[in-house]
Each structure stands twice: as structure tokens, then as C-alpha cells.
Amino acid sequence: MQFRYYVELFSPLYFNPKKYQFFKFDNSIEDLILFQKGRIQGINFYSNIHSSLKIPDLANETQIQELEISPNKNYVIISRKENSIIEIFFRFNKPLKYEYQPKKMKKIGFTLLGIKWLDNLNFLLISNFRLEHMQVLTNKNGVKRIKSYNLGKIHGFTFSFENRIIILITGKNATTTNAFQFRPKQTIKLPIFELKYSRLKEPNETERNYCLEMNKNLMIVQIYRNLYCVQLIQEDKKVKIYLYQLNKESISTCSIETMIPRNKFALSVVDSLLLVHDMELKVTMIYDIRASDDDEAKITSPLSIKPFSINEKRLIDNKSKKSLKNNGKSEKKTVKNENNQNNQKIELYKDQWVHLPPNFVLDPVDGFVCIYKLDLYSIAVSITNQLSRVQFLLRRSNSKSILIKFIKTMIIENEKISLLSYLFDVINNIYNTVSYLENSKDTQTEKPVITIQNDMILSPKRKRKIKRSRSFEKKIENNKNQSTAPNIKRIGSVFVKGPKLPLEKLSKLKDLRNINKEKLVKKTKQNENRKQNQEIDLDINLDEINVFDEYEKDKNQKNQNQKNQKNQKKKNQNKKKRNGLPKTNPDGYVVLPQSDFYNNIFFPLFKRKAVEYEFLESVLTEYIRSLNELNIPVQVFLFSFLIEILLQQKKYSQIYHLVQYKVIPNTESLALQFAGVFSSYPQALCLALDGLKMRKESDLIIQILLSKRRVMQTLKFIHHEKLKNKLSLMTIQTILEFAYFAQDPLIFFTAWNFFQDQLKDNEDLWKDYQKKNELLIEKWNQK
Amino acid sequence: MQDLNLSKFHSFFIYNSTFSKSEETETDKIIFYYPETTTLKEQLQNVGLIEALTAYSLSFSNKKCNSLHLEKNRYVFFEPEKDYWLVLIISNPFTYKMKGNEKIQKFKFNLLSDQTLLQILKNSYRIFYMFYQTFNDLVQKNSVLYLKSILAQFFPFYLSNIDFSYSSIENTVWTALDGIQFCSVHKNLYLRIKCLMNQVKSNFPYVKNSMLLFEKNLVWSSFETEETRNLYHFMCSQVLGQYKSTKSKEFGKEKPTVKLENKESTVFSYQNLILGIQNLVADIKEEHFLTGATLIENKVVIKIPTIFVSESNTQKYQLIIYKSRNLFLLLFLENEAPNLNEISFYQKLSTLIRKEMQSICELLNNGQDEDEKIDQVFNYIYFNSINLSVKQCLNEKRNFSLTDVIPQLVAVSDELLRKKSQIPDEIDNPKTQYLRFIIEREIPFEIISQSKKSVWIVGKKTSNHVFFLIFDQKNVNLNSIEEEMEKFSSALFKDYFFD
Numbered sequence A: 001m002q003f004r005y006y007v008e009l010f011s012p013l014y015f016n017p018k019k020y021q022f023f024k025f026d027n028s029i030e031d032l033i034l035f036q037k038g039r040i041q042g043i044n045f046y047s048n049i050h051s052s053l054k055i056p057d058l059a060n061e062t063q064i065q066e067l068e069i070s071p072n073k074n075y076v077i078i079s080r081k082e083n084s085i086i087e088i089f090f091r092f093n094k095p096l097k098y099e100y101q102p103k104k105m106k107k108i109g110f111t112l113l114g115i116k117w118l119d120n121l122n123f124l125l126i127s128n129f130r131l132e133h134m135q136v137l138t139n140k141n142g143v144k145r146i147k148s149y150n151l152g153k154i155h156g157f158t159f160s161f162e163n164r165i166i167i168l169i170t171g172k173n174a175t176t177t178n179a180f181q182f183r184p185k186q187t188i189k190l191p192i193f194e195l196k197y198s199r200l201k202e203p204n205e206t207e208r209n210y211c212l213e214m215n216k217n218l219m220i221v222q223i224y225r226n227l228y229c230v231q232l233i234q235e236d237k238k239v240k241i242y243l244y245q246l247n248k249e250s251i252s253t254c255s256i257e258t259m260i261p262r263n264k265f266a267l268s269v270v271d272s273l274l275l276v277h278d279m280e281l282k283v284t285m286i287y288d289i290r291a292s293d294d295d296e297a298k299i300t301s302p303l304s305i306k307p308f309s310i311n312e313k314r315l316i317d318n319k320s321k322k323s324l325k326n327n328g329k330s331e332k333k334t335v336k337n338e339n340n341q342n343n344q345k346i347e348l349y350k351d352q353w354v355h356l357p358p359n360f361v362l363d364p365v366d367g368f369v370c371i372y373k374l375d376l377y378s379i380a381v382s383i384t385n386q387l388s389r390v391q392f393l394l395r396r397s398n399s400k401s402i403l404i405k406f407i408k409t410m411i412i413e414n415e416k417i418s419l420l421s422y423l424f425d426v427i428n429n430i431y432n433t434v435s436y437l438e439n440s441k442d443t444q445t446e447k448p449v450i451t452i453q454n455d456m457i458l459s460p461k462r463k464r465k466i467k468r469s470r471s472f473e474k475k476i477e478n479n480k481n482q483s484t485a486p487n488i489k490r491i492g493s494v495f496v497k498g499p500k501l502p503l504e505k506l507s508k509l510k511d512l513r514n515i516n517k518e519k520l521v522k523k524t525k526q527n528e529n530r531k532q533n534q535e536i537d538l539d540i541n542l543d544e545i546n547v548f549d550e551y552e553k554d555k556n557q558k559n560q561n562q563k564n565q566k567n568q569k570k571k572n573q574n575k576k577k578r579n580g581l582p583k584t585n586p587d588g589y590v591v592l593p594q595s596d597f598y599n600n601i602f603f604p605l606f607k608r609k610a611v612e613y614e615f616l617e618s619v620l621t622e623y624i625r626s627l628n629e630l631n632i633p634v635q636v637f638l639f640s641f642l643i644e645i646l647l648q649q650k651k652y653s654q655i656y657h658l659v660q661y662k663v664i665p666n667t668e669s670l671a672l673q674f675a676g677v678f679s680s681y682p683q684a685l686c687l688a689l690d691g692l693k694m695r696k697e698s699d700l701i702i703q704i705l706l707s708k709r710r711v712m713q714t715l716k717f718i719h720h721e722k723l724k725n726k727l728s729l730m731t732i733q734t735i736l737e738f739a740y741f742a743q744d745p746l747i748f749f750t751a752w753n754f755f756q757d758q759l760k761d762n763e764d765l766w767k768d769y770q771k772k773n774e775l776l777i778e779k780w781n782q783k
Numbered sequence B: 001m002q003d004l005n006l007s008k009f010h011s012f013f014i015y016n017s018t019f020s021k022s023e024e025t026e027t028d029k030i031i032f033y034y035p036e037t038t039t040l041k042e043q044l045q046n047v048g049l050i051e052a053l054t055a056y057s058l059s060f061s062n063k064k065c066n067s068l069h070l071e072k073n074r075y076v077f078f079e080p081e082k083d084y085w086l087v088l089i090i091s092n093p094f095t096y097k098m099k100g101n102e103k104i105q106k107f108k109f110n111l112l113s114d115q116t117l118l119q120i121l122k123n124s125y126r127i128f129y130m131f132y133q134t135f136n137d138l139v140q141k142n143s144v145l146y147l148k149s150i151l152a153q154f155f156p157f158y159l160s161n162i163d164f165s166y167s168s169i170e171n172t173v174w175t176a177l178d179g180i181q182f183c184s185v186h187k188n189l190y191l192r193i194k195c196l197m198n199q200v201k202s203n204f205p206y207v208k209n210s211m212l213l214f215e216k217n218l219v220w221s222s223f224e225t226e227e228t229r230n231l232y233h234f235m236c237s238q239v240l241g242q243y244k245s246t247k248s249k250e251f252g253k254e255k256p257t258v259k260l261e262n263k264e265s266t267v268f269s270y271q272n273l274i275l276g277i278q279n280l281v282a283d284i285k286e287e288h289f290l291t292g293a294t295l296i297e298n299k300v301v302i303k304i305p306t307i308f309v310s311e312s313n314t315q316k317y318q319l320i321i322y323k324s325r326n327l328f329l330l331l332f333l334e335n336e337a338p339n340l341n342e343i344s345f346y347q348k349l350s351t352l353i354r355k356e357m358q359s360i361c362e363l364l365n366n367g368q369d370e371d372e373k374i375d376q377v378f379n380y381i382y383f384n385s386i387n388l389s390v391k392q393c394l395n396e397k398r399n400f401s402l403t404d405v406i407p408q409l410v411a412v413s414d415e416l417l418r419k420k421s422q423i424p425d426e427i428d429n430p431k432t433q434y435l436r437f438i439i440e441r442e443i444p445f446e447i448i449s450q451s452k453k454s455v456w457i458v459g460k461k462t463s464n465h466v467f468f469l470i471f472d473q474k475n476v477n478l479n480s481i482e483e484e485m486e487k488f489s490s491a492l493f494k495d496y497f498f499d
Helices: A103-107 A207-216 A321-336 A376-382 A386-394 A400-412 A417-432 A435-445 A452-482 A503-515 A518-534 A542-549 A555-579 A594-608 A613-629 A636-648 A652-660 A668-676 A684-694 A698-707 A711-720 A729-741 A745-754 A763-782 B040-057 B114-132 B135-141 B144-160 B170-177 B187-203 B225-239 B270-281 B343-372 B402-418 B430-442 B478-492
Strands: A007-014 A022-026 A031-036 A039-044 A050-054 A064-069 A075-080 A085-090 A096-099 A112-117 A122-127 A130-137 A142-150 A154-160 A165-170 A176-182 A187-194 A218-223 A226-235 A238-246 A251-257 A265-270 A273-278 A283-287 A309-311 A343-345 A354-356 A360-363 A368-374 B008-016 B030-034 B067-069 B073-081 B084-091 B094-099 B102-107 B207-214 B217-221 B287-289 B292-296 B299-303 B306-310 B313-324 B327-334 B379-384 B389-393 B446-450 B456-461 B465-471
Touching: A022 A064, A022 A360, A031 A064, A039 A064, A064 A112, A075 A112, A096 A142, A112 A154, A122 A154, A122 A165, A130 A154, A154 A207, A154 A218, A165 A218, A187 A251, A218 A265, A226 A265, A238 A273, A265 A354, A265 A368, A376 A386, A376 A400, A386 A400, A386 A417, A400 A417, A400 A594, A400 A613, A417 A613, A417 B187, A594 A613, A594 A636, A613 A636, A613 B187, A636 A652, A636 A668, A652 A684, A652 B217, A652 B225, A668 A684, A668 A698, A684 A698, A698 A711, A698 A729, A711 A729, A711 A745, A729 A745, A729 A763, A745 A763, B008 B040, B008 B144, B030 B040, B030 B144, B040 B067, B040 B073, B040 B084, B067 B114, B073 B114, B073 B135, B084 B114, B114 B144, B114 B170, B114 B225, B114 B306, B114 B402, B135 B144, B144 B270, B170 B379, B170 B389, B170 B402, B187 B207, B187 B217, B187 B343, B207 B225, B207 B313, B217 B225, B225 B270, B225 B306, B225 B327, B270 B292, B270 B313, B287 B292, B287 B343, B292 B313, B292 B343, B299 B343, B313 B343, B327 B343, B379 B478, B402 B446, B402 B456, B402 B465, B456 B478, B465 B478
Parallel strands: none
Antiparallel strands: A007 A368, A022 A031, A031 A039, A039 A050, A064 A075, A075 A085, A085 A096, A112 A122, A122 A130, A130 A142, A154 A165, A165 A176, A176 A187, A218 A226, A226 A238, A238 A251, A265 A273, A273 A283, A309 A343, A354 A360, A360 A368, B008 B030, B008 B084, B067 B073, B073 B084, B094 B102, B207 B217, B207 B327, B287 B313, B292 B299, B306 B313, B313 B327, B379 B389, B379 B465, B446 B456, B456 B465
């Protein structure tokens, strides 16, 4: 097989695990947290922003069990092993200790299960007996309990920072769930649902281990814009995936049987695909929940992750910024040269690997954090059914270029028209949802058709179409509000942020990491953070974040930064404006607009003559048919292209029929195109003139007739349309010049005579033409 | 006019003067003469007359003359190939007049149109060419005798299918215009049809061209205009000549089938082909092949005619016609395409197209009724010379009878179309511009005529369009007709560029 890997570890962020007393990857804020001698360092995975906080009190600390940093990095909460006190460290204030264990509970064995920040001030304390919603009081240097939830024994929990949802595993058998969503001003309790199966605590097992085990295979992820709680359990000697779709009012369940027989497994979600890793057999299988059961794309064959090696030199020494710079450079080099001697092959599927939702992997032994990246091309190639393949790619978020490549290949290989036709319908159905955007652009560039028939028939249709697309959008929003999960993120209709940063963006950011242009990245990230956080907590002060990172720098530098930041912000805003809506529909499908089809598929094939024109014409006709049937206004360039292909094949009568049946709209540009092909297809001139007449473009008609040197026809047209008195002196002069150019005294005299009334006021001109007339007659007589 | 005896076919013959080298072999120049019963003397007389006329007319013009008007008969002659002349003689319509006690025939010698009759000749040659190619080819490849036998087989049957009575617009003005009646189709449906044709082509690469007719209306053709016209003419005049639309009550009733002669004969017979297809067209079955794998008396017979679509296209095609209710699909396959003699080919083809054809047919049937309601205000006939589209729109509540109007219409059209070929082609040459202008002035491009029964007919011609407008208002003058013309133009043709 040519492609052996579907998944690879991507964008590693390195650290030296031996150097630190405590380290973890916080998938909420996407930071790698490193703790060493009272200094907490955070490195953002995507932007590589370094942040640090020095807490002298923790200089000799070795007992850290939990370390949670608030999103704005102003507060750190620490819990220690076998200690019922959490300590909260303030950036600008004295630390605070908080006894979370009620005195009454001391004998029962109260265990802290976790601490999770909701925003910059609120956090959750999860213990095996209750869930507490706490808030940091900045002014009073204290904490306040907002609410406490007593839900009986809590065995474990899973939390999604993105959606602020916590699911607690409760009940006698650890199968009941209690889920809450924390919104800025309210907390919503989601419906209780039963987990399919949960194992009981083994006699020798400690409470903490048991709870950790409970958490391990439960995660909240977003798949196809729906929120799911995913559970992986072993059932009948096989691992089964249970998906609980979290809705406001109900929970729906579905399950997928995997082919993994072992107990050791892990789960990641990339681009709405479920990656189930068999840690023992060291293979990964990819499941697509949208594919039907008989679809080839439902599951991929089990393959290992692509071998991965690291360069030892690249290990980050966080102490000096210089070395970081070097690291960046060296990383670049090693990417280029993988056979470098310093490369160290990493053992894949290590037992110690920590999988964090949605697709992070932390290797605590070799010291790196990665994300899983799919090789969509390899997966697509493995799907032999063309239709399944395209549908699979359409469901992916970054598959446009691959999709285009496959469609192109299909056309080059003269795939059956019926299949292409079906594919176009599928693709255009998706495109239909956002096509009205292009509509509005169309109307700017092309004037609406003004025939009687078209005015009567087309324009209400267009109106209806636009109305329909708008109502469709409303429908989408309604759907979102009703059926999908209570997802805070989903506020701005189609402007939903995808699953983290798209990979392209990520790789760009990685480059930036290499160059170490921290400031720039910091600012963009801050902007992003701000936009994200605004939805949750409007109290966040952006300057605080700024101060945090540039703490020791002088004020001038700070001002400069702020200015830069503002500029950057403006640029970002402009960028957003320029890009318009992202080209993904609410289902997360790839949208292939007409311009993509033309620029990346049809035109290159035409230019390279990669396929026979006749076949290309068939394909293009299918595409236009598909657009038409979905009431998507077809862009003029496609018609222009179709005409060109037909001209190349000398299928003139078909061009005429397309106009006759009003398939080709009456636009100025197409009329001019027809006028231009007069030499090879003389009747095209009639099409052009008819079209322009319909559009009442008299000036253009005169210009075209004159360009063909048809002076008499021009005069007849002017006479018939009663335009004589409306013409400018300039136009009259041009017509007379053309009449003179014909060198026929009869034509010139007719034209001159025709415009007598208009010329009489201008004596010089009159005389000039009189002379020309005499000259022509003289010449004629000499002949 | 009620007692008018309509024009009748008199005779038709083909001659080639070069075949006779002496007076003794004079009869050799007559290649075909119909009716056969005509005496040899009369045959020779008629041939001699035309020979003399064509030769004599050359002394006045570089173009040979093409018609002769006599009191009793009208002669039209056409030379499709060098030295081969096709001549048609039609007896003029007449009425009886009493002179004393004697009943005397009074001939109306100006009621026939040269344009129409010439077109009939041209059409007959076109159809002959489709199946046999040129006369000269047949002589070169075989012999004059062979040509004679082919002509004797083809023309009697062909002529028997032509109506010379001059009683309908189709037989007169339409024939002269030689156009195509298009079916009005919504753009989405047109694209759908185009796509279906592409699919057929992609699935069966031997299919080179296709054409689709809805009753006698053209919906789709992948051929260029001239070829399309030939094929359209063949389908309408020969195959669907007797075909009644679905709307007529007779549809669905099984018609008595015509027994074919020489059924087992291996030699191609035009008569058998057309009669065979006509029988199948009348068949009650909704979907089946008319040529290709056909079911005759519960036996599958595979017969595929070979045709040449036009004189400019030397490609030889095998024609398969598929019928789905009142929709006719013509597929033109590369000559000697394999698998054509296997039933599986037709089964596959039928599976691919059946459903889509049914659905297209349904849509066309529904769309037609709506379409007919438009344009009912004016009575007109319209012809577009670019796509050869002819359109006839006659109000059902009109106050005139068509039989009254036809002679007048024929006269107007004949005059209007007479000099159509005289406009110089080099219109882009500035030097011919004025000449063209003058010629256009000379050629009538607008004729207004009034009949005794106060029916006004306006015939108008521009370089690409011809239309005839019929007004049935009484007591109107030329000015009001002019106004009506303006109204008509602005209502229906304001989007056309007329020069």
C-alpha cells in the first residue's frame, strides 16, 4: 500500500520532564504548565506565548497534586497530596489558603477530585462528596462560595472548558451522570442520563485511582457541531464507543462497535472523526459517525501512527530566550532533514501517554505535547468508492484542496457523468446554504436582467430565493438553539469557531514560534482570547493580560505594545471583513463555490487540454444544471466559459439554443463576448445585438456596429430607435468619420445628410464635412 | 372560392441530358418519370421544354431559371447535382364557370408559390440523399440502371406522402420557410435534457449525436442548424407525417397496420423502413424502439437504417429511434458500431433513459398547455433565419377562415421570399454596404395586402427575421394597420434587433 499512515503526531512542543517538579498540559487554556522552584511557566501550545509567575512560597514545594491556572493567568490554585487545603496564589496579592474539606467529613475520607476554572474569577471544586462553585474576590483577597451541589458520592467527572460543562459520575454503581452548564449569569442543569456500564471499585483500589479510572474514558467533545459525551468501555470482549448527545432537554444515545479487543485504549477527536487508539496493539482506527453503516468511509483499517522522532537539541530550555530562538531554528532544520543523526525515535503508544480532549497527547517520558493530525489524502485514497470518498472529504474542515484534486482526477479519468452529476448535487446542496452571499456580489458586478419576460419571471424568483436562503439561515439558527447542545460558543450563527485553530493556521503559528516573534503572536492570541472570553466574562480586562507578560518591562515599551496591539486589532478586523463568512456551513461541511470550481478545476483542465472539450462541456453543463436546479444563480464567468468551450468545438447552434432557452442570461459581458467572436461565428453578432437591445444599451450597439464598419446599419438603428436627437456631437462625429472611412460618397453623403440638423449649429464642422464630401465625390469621379 | 378545385400533382421527373448523346438515345436522359403511365412522347416533350428553358434563360442571367407558369400547370425545376434536374409539374387550382350551357374550367394560375414548390423538390432530394447519397455516386459505384431502379423505388412512395393540395399553412408558407418548430422548454428542463444526452454519450461512446422531438416540435439537437433541419424535416414529413398528437382523441386507438412488402428482403427499401416506423409510431405501447431492436409480431427484429445527415457532413450514421409516449429520441451512432446487433445493448440503453424520458415527457406535456395561452392576441407566423425557428400563432376565435387566407398568404410570402438570396454576403465590406442598402430597398421587406374579405396581411422581412401578421378587423385603413404593426412589434419583438 502506498500510504501507510492516516494519523501523525503534529506540532510537538518539547520540554525536559526531568527538570521540573511538576508539569501538566492544561487542555482548557491549551497551555503546557511547568513548575520548577517556585516558578510556574505556561507555554501556549498554539501561539507559543510564554507566561510565567514566580511564587517564592513554593520554592521548595514537592507535594503538588493539582495546579490550576486561571485563564488570565492571575491566579494559581494548588492542592497538595494528602492535604485538605487548597492554596490560591494571587499575582498581585498575598496567597490565600482555603480549607475545602468540611470538618465533619474528615473521618469519612474526603478526596479532592479536581479543580477547574470556569473563567478568570470563577472556579469549580470537585470532591468526592460535592461540587462547589467558587469565586475569587480580588478586592478582599479572598474566595467566596457561590453554590454548593450535594449529589451523593461523586466517582469522577469530565469537564469541557470550551462549553463550561461538567459531567459528574454519581450513583451507587457509578453509572448516573449529573451534568451542569455554567453560563455567565446562570447555571443550567442538563438532563440526567445513565452511563451504559461502569465498573465497580476493586477492593484494593484507592479511592483516587478508582475515580481517575472513571474519568479516563469519558470526555466531552464536539463532533459535527453537536456536543457529545463519549464513553469508551469494554463490552463482550470488544471496546464499544457510546455517544451521548447533549441537548438541553434530552440526551440521545448511539453506539459504535470498535474492532479493538483490548482493554487499553484511548480516544481523540480530530475534525469530527473519532480516533480510537489501541494502546496495546499500537494501532489507531478512525470512525466517522456521519457515515452510514454500509459506507466504506465509516471506519478505516487499523494502522499505526506515523513514526515520530525528536531532535534532542530541540528540548526547550525555558531559562534563556536565546536558546528558545535556537530551538526554533533547529526545529525547522530537523523537519527538513529527518535522517539527522541527532534524531531520536520515539516509542509510540506508550503506557504513560496522556490523551486529553479533543486531540492532545502528552508524553511525560520524552517530554512533549502533540496533537493528532490526519492525513486526509491517505484516508481519502483508501476509500475506493468515489462517492463515499467525496462525501467523506466534504465533511472535513480542511479538505478543500484534496477534494478539488479528487474531482479533477475524476474528470481527467472521464468518470461517469451520472456520478459526477450526483456529486455536483451533493456539493451544491451544501453551497446553496451560503450561496446568497455570492448572489449579493453578483448583483454588484452584473446588472439584473431587464427583459419583459425576465422581469416577470426571474426577479420574483430571485426575491424568493434570497428570502428562502435567509429563512434557511434562520432555520439553522433555530435548530442550533433548539436541538444542539447548550454550547456557549455557538453564539454568532455561522461565525462559529471551528475545532480550535485550523491546521493551516497552526502551521503558520508554528513558523512564528520558530522565528520567535512572540509579541506579534501574543497580540493576535490576545485578541482571539478576548473575543472568546467576551462571550463568557465581560469583566476581563485586556490590559491585565498585557501587564502579566510584560511585567518587568518599562512603561514606554508597554505603550508601544498597546499601540501595536491596536493596529493589529484593526488589521485583524479588516481581515475578518475581507474574508466575510467562513466557507463552512453549519454542519461543518466544506463549501466549494463556483469560483473554486472554475479557478481550480474547470479552467486549469481547459487550459492544459487535460480532457476532451466535449467531456469538459458535459461536466460543466452538469454543474450548471445542478446549480440551476437548486436555484443558485450561476455566475456569468461559467457561462462565458461554456460559450468558449462550445466555440472551440464549433457547436454554434448549441450556443444559440442556450440563449434561446434562456439558459444563458442576458448580460453585458456575455453580449460583448458574442460580439467578439463574430469572425468565427457571424450569427453571434445577432445574439450580441439582440441582447444589448434588450438591455437598452443603444450606445454599445452603435459602437459595435461601427466597429464592424456598418455605417448604414447604424444610421438605420438610430432612425428606428429615434435616437437622432439624443446623440452627443462626439458620437455623430465618430459615425461621420467611419462613413468617410468607407470612401463611398453615397454612404458619407447619407450620413452627413442624416445628421444635418445636428451639425448646422457648428459652422466649422459643417464646412469640414462639406469639404470631405467634395473630396470623396472628386475621388469617385476620378475612378 | 368554395367550388375551387385544389391544385393537383401532375407529374415529376428527373433527367440528365448528358446521358443521351444522340437523338436515337434520347430516352436515355430520362432517369425517372412519374406517373409511369405517361406516354414516352409526352415525357420527351416535357423534358425538352425544361432543357430548352434552362438553356435559354442563361442568355439573360448567369442563374438558371427555376419555374414556368402556364395557364393549366406550374413547372418548377431544380438542379441538385450538375446536369441532374428534378422537375415537378402541378396543375393549377381551378373553378368551373358556366359559359352558356357549357361548363368551362377557369384556372387560378397565380395561387401557387414557386418558393413552396421548389422547397418540395429540395426536400425530396435531401431525403433521398440521406439514404442513398448523390445520384452521381450511385452511377459511379454502380450504373445508371441501378440509379433508375433506386429512384423507381424511392420517389413513387415519397411523392404519395406529399400533400399538393395547398390547403394548409404547413403545406404552403411553412414549407417555403423551411423552418423548425421548436418546443418551448424551461431552461432547467433544457439543461436536464442536455445532461441526459451527455450521459447517453458518456455511457455509449458510439453515440455521436442526438436529437429529441416532442411530437413535431424540436426540443434538442446536437447537430448544427442545416443538419438539424434535414433531420427535422425527415421526421416530420416522413416518420410523423400521419402522427396525431396525444391531445387528439384518436391517440391510443390501435390503427390497422400496413403490411410490408418484401419483409425478408435484405435490400434496403425506403418504403419498408418508413412504413415499418409509421406502424410502430401508431403502436399503443408507451415506450419502445422505432428502429433498432423492435418488436414485430412478438419477435424482436433488429434493423438499423444508415443515414447521411447532410451534404456537407460526409459522416455515415446508424439511426436508432426511441419513443416514449409523444417524445422521440433519435440517436446517431458511429457507423459499424459494435454490439448493435445484441439485444442487451438496447436493454441497457432503455434502462438508462426510460425513467428520465418519462419524466421529461411528463414535464413537456404539462408545460405545453400553459405555453399555448400566451401570445393569443395576435395572429402571426414568425421565422428566424438563424436558428430556423418557425412559430405560428393563430387565435382560436379568429374571424377569418384559413382557407380564405391561404392564397393571400401564399402570394405575400412568395413575393417576400422571392429575392432572399440576392443580398450580398460580404456585408462587412464597406464598398458593398450601400449596394446592400439599395438592394434591401428594392426587395420588398414589407408588404401589406388586403383581401376581398377585409383580411389584412402584413409580411415583413429583415435580414434575420420574417413574419406575417394577419388582421381580421374590418373597415380599417393603412394607417391603423401601421399602428397595429407597431403594437405587435413592441409586444413581441421589442427585444430583437432589427436592421
